[in-house]
Amino acid sequence: MRITIVGCGYVGSALASHWHQQARHWLRVTTTREERLRELAPLADAVQRLDAADPDQLRQALETTEAAVFCLAPGGSRQVDADGYEATYLRTMEAVAAVVPQLPELQQLVYTSSCSVYGEATGLVEEDTHPKPREPHAQILRDAEDLLLACRSPHRRVAIARLGAIYGPGRELEPRFRSLAGSRRKGDGSSLISWIHRDDVVATLDWAVEQGFDGLINLVDDEPISVRELIDRSCHAAGLEPVIWDGDNERVANPAAERRISNRRLRELGLSLQHPRLRILAA
Numbered sequence: 501m502r503i504t505i506v507g508c509g510y511v512g513s514a515l516a517s518h519w520h521q522q523a524r525h526w527l528r529v530t531t532t533r534e535e536r537l538r539e540l541a542p543l544a545d546a547v548q549r550l551d552a553a554d555p556d557q558l559r560q561a562l563e564t565t566e567a568a569v570f571c572l573a574p575g576g577s578r579q580v581d582a583d584g585y586e587a588t589y590l591r592t593m594e595a596v597a598a599v600v601p602q603l604p605e606l607q608q609l610v611y612t613s614s615c616s617v618y619g620e621a622t623g624l625v626e627e628d629t630h631p632k633p634r635e636p637h638a639q640i641l642r643d644a645e646d647l648l649l650a651c652r653s654p655h656r657r658v659a660i661a662r663l664g665a666i667y668g669p670g671r672e673l674e675p676r677f678r679s680l681a682g683s684r685r686k687g688d689g690s691s692l693i694s695w696i697h698r699d700d701v702v703a704t705l706d707w708a709v710e711q712g713f714d715g716l717i718n719l720v721d722d723e724p725i726s727v728r729e730l731i732d733r734s735c736h737a738a739g740l741e742p743v744i745w746d747g748d749n750e751r752v753a754n755p756a757a758e759r760r761i762s763n764r765r766l767r768e769l770g771l772s773l774q775h776p777r778l779r780i781l782a783a
């Protein structure tokens with residue numbers, strides 16, 4: 501198959517590396533930065549510099565492609581800035597919608613969205629739970645999903661994976677949380693977070709392309725974990741001062757703080773996770 505990965509950062513590079521090692525597909529990857537062309541060259545058959553929000557550049561990248569995987573995210577300080585999200589996700593999906601009618605060979609679009617689209621949703625959250633984005637940037641992700649879903653046709657499948665927070669090699673959790681040792685924090689840390697290991701993201705995207713999956717899938721591990729447990733156990737394991745929690749029960753103040761993202765569909769589809777639970781250093 502001829503595949504293009506648009507956005508080759510943490511996830512995109514790992515996916516490219518996986519496919520390149522398999523040597524079963526012809527692979528193109530993209531970057532917005534001239535200086536990354538050389539770094540990415542060993543991962544693919546072709547590397548293209550492009551801003552995915554530019555329809556002409558995007559059409560060129562996807563011209564002979566059968567499957568496109570969109571793993572892009574705003575970089576640097578724009579990480580959770582609504583303007584950066586709009587410029588990256590919305591403009592890109594508008595460009596996709598504009599060019600797909602001219603790309604008859606393109607049979608599948610795969611996109612890594614986020615569980616943040618569920619926002620205010622409470623309780624057990626499945627793929628058919630109505631998303632209620634809370635922050636402007638989450639609403640943008642939701643709008644981007646809709647633009648992509650509108651590209652579906654009898655000849656073109658659209659797969660959207662809603663990811664939990666990603667961790668893995670180079671993005672380990674413990675150093676992030678240890679830096680909070682001894683600090684005083686608002687709330688009681690009872691908010692739950694769903695995580696997913698980078699290698700499980702790669703395996704699921706690979707599966708989605710191989711199977712020609714069409715639909716939505718939550719991509720989270722089996723058990724969400726509270727912020728408090730993560731921080732306390734990380735600090736304890738490192739012999740550091742504990743964090744002082746001095747606020748109200750977060751789940752009372754915000755019912756969405758105790759929502760559980762379900763990965764039941766993932767399991768029903770026969771997918772298994774290499775990292776079904778977060779491994780935290782012994783408490």
Ligand SMILES: NC(=O)c1ccc[n+]([C@@H]2O[C@H](COP(=O)([O-])OP(=O)(O)OC[C@H]3O[C@@H](n4cnc5c(N)ncnc54)[C@H](OP(=O)(O)O)[C@@H]3O)[C@@H](O)[C@H]2O)c1
Pocket residue numbers: 506507508509510511512530531532533536550551552553570571572573574575587588592612613614615663664665666667
């Ligand atoms: N990180 C998380 O915890 C998390 C949670 C939920 C969902 N997700 C989703 O998972 C996906 C992968 O995340 P990641 O952590 O791998 O992201 P990342 O490491 O930040 O990489 C994103 C890549 O997107 C590229 N990019 C940015 N703007 C672009 C544009 N206009 N056109 C083309 N490419 C562009 C960048 O390429 P260059 O720098 O090479 O130009 C960058 O390498 C994203 O879609 C993200 O929204 C992530």
